[in-house]
Amino acid sequence: QVHLVESGGGLVQAGGSLRLSCAPSGSILRINEMGWYRQAPGKQRELVAEISSGGITNYADSVKGRFTISRDNAKNTVYLQMNNVKPEDTAVYYCNARITTREGLGVSIRDYWGQGTQVTVFS
Secondary structure: OEEEEEEOOEEEEOOOOEEEEEEEEEOOOEEEEEEEEEEOOOOOOEEEEEEOOOOOEEEOHHHOOOEEEEEEOOOOEEEEEEOOOOHHHOEEEEEEEEEEEEEOOEEEEEEEEOOOEEEEEEO
16 A cells, blocks of 8 residues: 655744655655645635746646745655745645555556645735
C-alpha cells in the first residue's frame, strides 16, 4: 500500500509564509508527477502547482510568483513554499502523486492522495 503524509498546514497572517511537505511511503517503484491541489469551502478542488520527475513545474495563475513547488527525489518528498499568502488561499491542501507500484507480475500506475492539511489565512 501507498500512503501520502502531509504536514505544514496551519494558521498564518496575510503576507506571511508557510511550507507544506508531502512524503509518499510504501512499496513504491517510481514516483512520477507530484502536485498540490486545494479545495475551499463550497468550491471544487483545483490544481495549485505540479512538478514532473524531471523538475518541470506548472502553477495556477492565482499563485504564480508567490508559491514555489519543489521536490527532493532522494527523500521522496514534495514541498510547497507559500509566500505572501492571501485570505483567498484559505483551503484544505491535498498532495497528489502519480506512483508506479508492482502489481503481480506487472506494474500499476495510479494517482494517490494525501489526507489534506488545512491552511487558514487571516487578515
